[in-house]
Amino acid sequence: MSKLVSNIPGGPLADKWSNHKNSVKLVSPANKAKLDIIVVGTGLSGSSAAATLAELGYNVKSFCFQDSPRRAHSVAAQGGINAAKNYKNDGDSVFRLFSDIIKGGDYRAREANVYRAAEVSNQSIDQMVAAGVPFAREYSGYLDNRSFGGVQVSRTFYARGQTGQQCLLGAYSGLIRQISRGKVTMYSRRDMLDIVVVDGKARGIITRNLLTGEIERHSAHAVVLASGGYGTIYYLSTLAVGSNATAAWAAHKKGALFSNPSFVQIHPTSLPQLNDYQAKLTLMSESLRNDGRIWVPKEKGDKRHPNEIDEDQRDYYLERRYPAFGNLVPRDVASRAAKERCDAGYGVGETGLSVYLDFSRALEKQGKKAIESKYGNLFDLYEKITGINPYKEPMRIYPAGHYTMGGLWVDYNLMTTIPGLFAIGEANFSDNGANRLGAGSLMQCAGDGYFILPVTIGDYLADEIKTPRISTDMPEFDKAEKDVVEKIQRLMAVNGTQTVTSFHKRLGRIMWDHCGMIRNEEGLKKAIDKITGLKEEFWKDVRIPGTVGELNQELEKAIKVSDFFELGRLMCQDAIDRKESCGAHFREESQTPDGEAQRIDSEYSYVAAWEYQGEGKDHILHKEELKFEDAKIQKRSYK
Amino acid sequence: MDIKLKIWRQKDRKSQGSFVDYYLTGVSRDMSFLEMIDYLNKKLIENGDEPVAYEHDCREGICGSCALYINGRPHGPGDLVTTCELRMIKFNDGDTIVIEPWRAKSFPVIKDLIADRNAFDKIMEAGGFVSVNTGSAPEANSIPVPKPDSDEAFDAAICIGCGACVAACKNSSAMLFVAAKVSHLALLPQGKAESGKRARAMIARMDELGFGSCTNTGACEAECPKGISLAHIARLNREFLKEGFRS
Numbered sequence: 113m114s115k116l117v118s119n120i121p122g123g124p125l126a127d128k129w130s131n132h133k134n135s136v137k138l139v140s141p142a143n144k145a146k147l148d149i150i151v152v153g154t155g156l157s158g159s160s161a162a163a164t165l166a167e168l169g170y171n172v173k174s175f176c177f178q179d180s181p182r183r184a185h186s187v188a189a190q191g192g193i194n195a196a197k198n199y200k201n202d203g204d205s206v207f208r209l210f211s212d213i214i215k216g217g218d219y220r221a222r223e224a225n226v227y228r229a230a231e232v233s234n235q236s237i238d239q240m241v242a243a244g245v246p247f248a249r250e251y252s253g254y255l256d257n258r259s260f261g262g263v264q265v266s267r268t269f270y271a272r273g274q275t276g277q278q279c280l281l282g283a284y285s286g287l288i289r290q291i292s293r294g295k296v297t298m299y300s301r302r303d304m305l306d307i308v309v310v311d312g313k314a315r316g317i318i319t320r321n322l323l324t325g326e327i328e329r330h331s332a333h334a335v336v337l338a339s340g341g342y343g344t345i346y347y348l349s350t351l352a353v354g355s356n357a358t359a360a361w362a363a364h365k366k367g368a369l370f371s372n373p374s375f376v377q378i379h380p381t382s383l384p385q386l387n388d389y390q391a392k393l394t395l396m397s398e399s400l401r402n403d404g405r406i407w408v409p410k411e412k413g414d415k416r417h418p419n420e421i422d423e424d425q426r427d428y429y430l431e432r433r434y435p436a437f438g439n440l441v442p443r444d445v446a447s448r449a450a451k452e453r454c455d456a457g458y459g460v461g462e463t464g465l466s467v468y469l470d471f472s473r474a475l476e477k478q479g480k481k482a483i484e485s486k487y488g489n490l491f492d493l494y495e496k497i498t499g500i501n502p503y504k505e506p507m508r509i510y511p512a513g514h515y516t517m518g519g520l521w522v523d524y525n526l527m528t529t530i531p532g533l534f535a536i537g538e539a540n541f542s543d544n545g546a547n548r549l550g551a552g553s554l555m556q557c558a559g560d561g562y563f564i565l566p567v568t569i570g571d572y573l574a575d576e577i578k579t580p581r582i583s584t585d586m587p588e589f590d591k592a593e594k595d596v597v598e599k600i601q602r603l604m605a606v607n608g609t610q611t612v613t614s615f616h617k618r619l620g621r622i623m624w625d626h627c628g629m630i631r632n633e634e635g636l637k638k639a640i641d642k643i644t645g646l647k648e649e650f651w652k653d654v655r656i657p658g659t660v661g662e663l664n665q666e667l668e669k670a671i672k673v674s675d676f677f678e679l680g681r682l683m684c685q686d687a688i689d690r691k692e693s694c695g696a697h698f699r700e701e702s703q704t705p706d707g708e709a710q711r712i713d714s715e716y717s718y719v720a721a722w723e724y725q726g727e728g729k730d731h732i733l734h735k736e737e738l739k740f741e742d743a744k745i746q747k748r749s750y751k
Numbered sequence: 752m753d754i755k756l757k758i759w760r761q762k763d764r765k766s767q768g769s770f771v772d773y774y775l776t777g778v779s780r781d782m783s784f785l786e787m788i789d790y791l792n793k794k795l796i797e798n799g800d801e802p803v804a805y806e807h808d809c810r811e812g813i814c815g816s817c818a819l820y821i822n823g824r825p826h827g828p829g830d831l832v833t834t835c836e837l838r839m840i841k842f843n844d845g846d847t848i849v850i851e852p853w854r855a856k857s858f859p860v861i862k863d864l865i866a867d868r869n870a871f872d873k874i875m876e877a878g879g880f881v882s883v884n885t886g887s888a889p890e891a892n893s894i895p896v897p898k899p900d901s902d903e904a905f906d907a908a909i910c911i912g913c914g915a916c917v918a919a920c921k922n923s924s925a926m927l928f929v930a931a932k933v934s935h936l937a938l939l940p941q942g943k944a945e946s947g948k949r950a951r952a953m954i955a956r957m958d959e960l961g962f963g964s965c966t967n968t969g970a971c972e973a974e975c976p977k978g979i980s981l982a983h984i985a986r987l988n989r990e991f992l993k994e995g996f997r998s
Contacts, residue, residue, distance in 0.1 A: 164885040179806065180872050182912055183814040199892065235888075242888035244881045244935065244942045246905040253895030271905060277813055278908060285880035292876035300869075323861060352808040387781040389790050392810045493812065496836050497783075562885050611796050613789070657801050662763065663862045665804055666796065 115369065116721055116736045119523040120224040125742045126207075129228045132524070133567055137574035144169035147573050148332040148581065150317055152304045152359050154181030154287065156189075156280050156554055157537030158338030160561030163286035166295035168566060170573075173330055174287065175299045175319060177354060177668075182284045185340055185352040186557060189276025190397035190490070192260060192268035193240075193554035195233040200257055204265040206230045207742075212263050213552060214743040216442055217517070217545020218695035218711060220372070222719070223740060224524060225542040229559050236558035237269055245282040247271050258486075259402060259440070260550040268551045273397050273490045279554050283561070302328070303668060304359040305599075306592045307335060307366050307533065314533035315582045318592045320600075322668060325661040327596055329589045331582035334532045334569060337363060338561070341516035341538040343376060345676045345683070346628070347620025349513035350382055350395035356672040357679050360520055360539055368520050368528040369721040369734060371541035373679065374687035375517035377548055377696045378629050380446035382512035383497060384466040393512035394497060396469070397490055398550045401439045403474035403483065404507070406430050406446070408458040408467050418460070418468055418506050429453055437750040444547045444696040445750060447511035451629050452707070454510070461508050470506035511629060515553060517544040517696065518686075521721040521736075525568035526560060529721075532576075534569060536560035541719065546695025600660055603670050608653030612669040615650045619643065619676055627683050632700040633691075636684045643684070644728070647677040682722060682731055689733060692716045713745065752778050752844035756791065758803055759851045761860050764867075768860065770849075784827065784837040785810065785817065788850075805864040812836045812976065815911035818918070819864055820851040825915035825974045833913060833976045853914055855923035857961045868914050870960045874925060877956035878949035879932045881942050900938045907935035909977045916971035916979075922963025926984055927971040929953045934983035937990050947994025950987055 121132040139147065147170050151162040154176040162174040176184055198204040209230040214221060241247065241255070247269045248256040257266040271278040290296040301322040308316040308331070316331035342357035343349040364370045381400060382393045407426040414421065429449055431438040441449075450467050459465050475483055480503060484491070491502045500507070520528050520535040522542055527534050537557040544552060626639035650673070658664040693702040693709035694716065702710040717738045722731040753776045761768025775791050782790065785807055792802035808816040817834040821827030827837045842848065850864060858866040896904075908931070916927040933950045936942025942949075958964075965984065972981045 160885070167884045178808060178814075178816065179868060180815075180912065182872070183808060183816050185809065185814070187814050188809045188811060197891070234891075235886075238888040238891045239883075239885055241891040241894075242881065242883045242941050244904075244908075244939055246901055246908050246935070246939065249896055249898045249901045251898050253897050253901075254892050271908075274813065274909060277911075278905075281908065285875070286883075286885070288872065288875045289880040289882065291872075298872075300872075352814060353810060354808045387779055387786070389779070389782055389786040391783075391786055391789060394811050492831075493836075496832060497838070499840065566885070609797070611793055613793065655796060657796055657799070663804060663865070666802060 115529055115723070115734050116521070117523060118222065118736060119525055120222070121524065125223065125227050128224050129231055136567060136571040139570050139574050139577060141169050143577040145171070147171065147576060148173065149334050149336060149569070150175070150330060150332040151336045151338060152317065153184065153338035153340060153539070154284070155184035155186035155338060155340055155537060156276070156283050156557035157561040158184065159280065159283035159287045160558060161336060161338060161536060161565050162296055163283065163290050164562055164566045165569070166290035172290070172296040173299060173332060174296050175302045175304060177301065177303050177322065179300055181287055181298065181300065182281060184280065185355050186280040186554065187277045188352060189279070189554050190273045190395065191399040192258065192270035192275045192551040193237070193279060193558065194260070194267050194551040195237045195269060195555065196230055196267060197234055197237065199255060200266045202265045204267050208265065209233065209267065211743055213543065213549060214545070215746070215748055216549035217547055218748050219545065219713065219717065219740060219743070219745055220694055220719070220738065221543055221545030222738065223743060228564065229543045229556055232559040232563040233555050235563055236555065239562055240279055240282045240558065243282040243286060245271065245278045247278070258399065260399060263549065270399070273399070273487060276554060279558065303671070304339070304362065305596045305671065306362045308588050308592045309366050309530060310586055310588045313531045316584060316589060318596050323663055325664065327593055329584035329593060331584045333573060333576045333579060333582065334534065336534045336536060336565065336569070337520065337539050338536050339539045341519070342679060343513045343516055345620065345680055346513035346624050347617045348385060348390060348393050350379055350393055353391055356675070358672050358675050360535070361675040361679055363520060363528065363530065363533060365724050366530065368530045368533060369723055370518070370682065371521040371719050371721045372518035372546070372686065373683045373722065374627060374690065375546050375696055376513060377443055377515040377517060378447040378511045379514035380443055380450055380511050381469065381509045383494070384461060384463065384508055384510040394493070395512070395514065396494065396507065396509060398443065400469060400487060400490060403486070404439065404469040404471050405473060406439055406467055406469055408453050408460060412457045427458070434750045441750045442547060442549060448629055448698060450511055466508040466510045468506040469509050471502060472506070475503065513624070513628070515548055517541065517546060517548055521719070525571060526565050527568070527572065532572060534565060536565050546697055600667065600671070603654070603667065603674065604656055604660060606651060606654050606656070608655050610653050610655060612654055612656065612666055612673055615646065615654060616669070616673045616676070618646055619673070619680060622646070623680055623683070627687055630698050630700055631687050633688055636688045639684045640681055643677055643680050650674065650677065678727070685731060686720055686722065689720060690716055711748070752780065754778055754842065754845070755847040757847065757849045758864070760803070760863055762862065764859060764861055778839060780840045782839045783835065784821070784839060785835050787839055803864060804862045807835055810835045813911060815913040818853050818866065818868070818913050818915070820853060820918055822849050825853070825918040826976055831976055831978050833911070853918040855917045857923065858914060858917065870962070871912050871914065871925070871928060873960055874929060874953055874956050875932070878945070878952040881936060882945060894940050896939060904935045904938035907931045907938070907979060907983050910979055911977060913976065915974045915976060917962065919970040919974035920963065921968065921970070922966060924965045925957050925962040926965035926987070927975060927979060929957055930983040930987040931979050933990055934986040937986060946990050950990040951994050954991060
C-alpha cells in the first residue's frame with residue numbers, strides 16, 4: 113500500500129487548506145520563469161490552470177484536440193456552478209456544501225479534498241464575475257441562485273442553460289490573454305498519445321499533430337492532465353463525441369494508478385435515442401427538475417397522448433417513492449427509478465424506454481414568461497430535435513451516460529502516483545466519490561484550475577529549480593515516440609472490413625448493458641469476455657482508410673477506441689470487486705428489501721486504485737482507506 | 752428517403768478542390784444532418800473510399816465546431832440552428848443538397864469541409880478579455896449590475912465562435928463576432944475599463960487578418976445560429992469612437 117500516500121495535511125478539517133498553503137514550498141518569480149509546465153486539455157480546469165500558472169510566471173504549453181481551446185467540452189455544461197456564498201440566507205455554509213458533496217458521493221470521497229473544494233468555491237465565483245462571466249442576476253442587480261438536484265438550499269449560480277459555456281469562455285479569455293503575452297504557447301489540434309517518464313518523473317508528452325499526422329515531442333518540468341472524463345466509452349452518452357480517455361490511459365500505463373473506474377454517473381434527463389445512427393444523446397439540464405414533474409402512466413402500456421391522461425392516472429413515481437426530495441433526488445436515484453419503471457413495462461414512447469417530464473403545473477402557476485426566462489433555450493433545443501413543443505405537452509426523457517467520478521488517483525496536491533504528473537478536473541477521482549451532485553463539476557474544475565493546482569504544483573517545482581530545460585533527445589523520448597508510431601502502424605496495417613464506429617457501438621452496448629445503471633457479478637464477468645473477444649476482432653478486422661501523414665479522423669477514432677477496450681475491462685473488474693451498492697454503482701446483489709442501494713461501510717470504505725500490469729492482464733488493487741472524522745456518516749436516504 | 756449530395760472534396764490546404772456527387776439511399780427523417788453524413792461515411796469506408804472530413808464535437812449546438820455551408824446558407828435551412836442541430840426532416844425525398852466549407856480568405860480550407868478558423872482566436876488575443884489575474888477579484892456581489900445590462904451582455908456572450916457570420920457576409924467581415932465580445936464586456940462594469948482600447952485593438956487585428964469591412968447588410972445577424980443582434984455592432988462602433996476622442 114506504500115504507493116498511496118495521500119499527503120493530507122494535519123489539523124482540523126477547516127484549517128487543513130490554510131495550513132497547507134502556509135507550509136508548501138514557494139518558487140521565486142525568477143525561478144518560475146525557468147520552469148516549463150505542460151497542461152493537456154483546455155476545458156474549465158485546464159484553461160484556468162494554464163492561465164493562472166502563466167500569470168504566476170511559469171512557461172506554459174497548452175494542448176487541446178479541438179481547433180480552438182474555446183470548444184473544450186466544459187462548454188456544454190448547462191445547469192450551473194455551486195458555491196457556498198449563502199446569498200439566499202438559507203443556512204448554507206462551506207461545511208454544508210462539504211456535507212452535501214460527501215453525502216451525495218455516498219461516503220466514497222476523501223474528506224479533506226472535498227472540504228477544500230467547498231472552501232474555494234466562493235473564490236471561483238468572484239474570479240469568474242471579475243472576468244466578465246454574465247451569471248444570472250435578480251432585478252436588484254445582485255447575483256441570483258437556484259436550487260439543484262440532491263440538496264435543500266439554493267446555492268447554484270447559473271447563466272441561463274449555458275453556465276458551462278460562460279464559465280469556459282471566462283477561463284478561455286484568461287488563457288488567450290496569456291497566449292497574447294507569450295506566456296502560454298498554444299498547441300491546438302493535438303492528441304496526447306503518451307507521457308514520457310524520465311528517472312521516475314513526468315518530463316514530457318508525445319502528441320500527434322492532427323493536421324499533418326506528425327508525431328511530436330514536448331518536454332516540461334511537470335505535466336498536468338486536464339483531459340476530462342471517459343463517458344464516451346458507452347458510445348451514446350451526453351458527452352461531446354471527441355471526448356476520450358486516451359491521455360489518462362497513457363498515463364495509467366506508465367504507472368499512474370486509476371481510481372474507481374466503474375463510478376460513472378448516468379444522467380436522468382437526456383433525450384431518448386431516436387435512431388440507430390445516432391451519435392450522441394442530448395442532455396436536458398437537470399435544472400428542469402426544479403419545475404418539471406416526472407411521471408409515467410399508472411397503467412402498463414398506456415399509449416394515449418400524455419395530455420389525455422388524467423392527473424389521477426399518472427404515477428409521479430419520484431414524488432411517491434421519495435417524498436422529502438421528490439423530483440429533486442440525486443441523479444443516480446432518479447436514473448435507476450426511471451429504468452425500474454421502464455423495465456417494469458410503464459415506459460412511454462415508441463420504444464417504451466422513456467418517461468415524461470411535465471411542466472404543465474409550473475406553467476399554470478408561474479406563467480409562460482417565467483418558465484421561458486429560466487429554461488427558454490432548453491425548451492427550444494428540445495423542440496428543434498423532437499418537433500414537440502414542451503410548453504404544450506411533456507418532454508420525454510431517459511437516462512444516459514454522463515460523468516465519470518472515477519479517474520486518475522491523486523494525492524491532496526492533485527499529483528498522481530507518477531511524481532510531476534498532476535490530474536485536475538474530471539480527469540482525477542478525488543472529489544465526487546461514487547456520485548456527483550448537480551453543478552458540482554464546474555465547481556471542482558474551477559477550484560482545481562484557478563486556486564488549488566497553482567499552489568500545490570509549486571511545492572513540487574520548488575525542488576526542480578536547478579533542473580535545466582528538459583531535452584527531448586533523451587532515450588525515454590525516443591522510446592515513447594517509437595511506441596506510438598508502432599501502435600499507429602499496427603492499426604493501419606489491420607486493413608480489415610469494419611468501421612471504427614461499428615466497434616465503438618458494440619463496445620458501448622456491452623458497457624451499457626453490463627456496467628451501466630445496474631450491475632451484477634455474472635453480467636460483469638460476461639462483459640469482460642465479450643470485450644476481450646471484441647478487442648481481438650477489432651485488431652483483426654478494423655478498417656482505417658487514408659494514410660498516417662494527413663488529417664485522418666478515422667485513425668484518431670481508432671486510437672481512442674483501442675484504449676476504451678482496455679479501460680472497459682478495468683471498469684468491469686472494479687465493479688466486480690466492489691460487491692456493495694454505493695452512489696452510481698448499483699450491485700443487484702446488494703440492495704435493501706425495498707430496492708434501495710445497500711452500502712457496506714465495514715468492507716468497502718476505500719478508494720480502489722488500480723495498477724496496470726501489462727496488456728490483457730488483471731490489474732492489481734491498492735486501497736486507500738477512507739476516514740470520516742467530520743462528516744456524519746448516515747444512510748443516504750432521500751425519502 | 753433518397754437524396755443526392757454535392758460535396759466539396761479537397762485533399763489538403765494546397766490542393767484544388769471540387770464538388771463530388773453522391774447518391775445516398777435509405778436516409779431516415781429521424782437523422783440529424785450530421786448523422787446523415789456519418790451514414791454516408793460508413794458506406795464510403797465500407798466501399799474502400801475516403802470518408803468526408805468535417806468538424807463536429809458537442810453535437811448540441813454549443814461548441815461551435817460544426818460549420819457546413821448547406822444549399823447556400825451557413826448551417827443550412829432554418830433559423831437559429833447550428834449544423835449539428837439541423838434535422839433531415841427539413842429535406843425531402845429526391846432533394847439535391849450542396850455542402851461546402853465556409854468560404855472566406857481568412858478561413859482557408861484544410862480538408863474537405865474543414866476550414867481553419869484560427870483567425871478568431873487571433874482576434875480574441877488582441878483584447879477579448881478582462882485583464883484580471885487570478886486572486887485579485889473582489890467579492891462577487893460587491894458590484895451590482897442592472898439586470899437589463901447583465902441580460903444584454905449575456906445575449907452577446909452566447910456567441911459560439913462558429914464563423915457563420917463571416918461565411919454569410921459578402922465581404923467576409925468578422926464584425927459581428929468582434930461586436931459580440933466587445934459589447935458583452937462593455938455592458939459589464941468589470942469589462943468597461945478596457946472597453947475602448949479593446950474595441951480598437953480587436954478591429955485592428957481583424958483588419959490585419961484579412962477580414963473584410965462591414966457594410967451593414969445584416970446577413971450575419973440573419974444567419975447567426977445564436978441570434979446575436981446587429982445592435983451590438985452599433986455598440987462596438989460607439990466604443991471605438993469614444994476611444995478615438997480619448998486618444
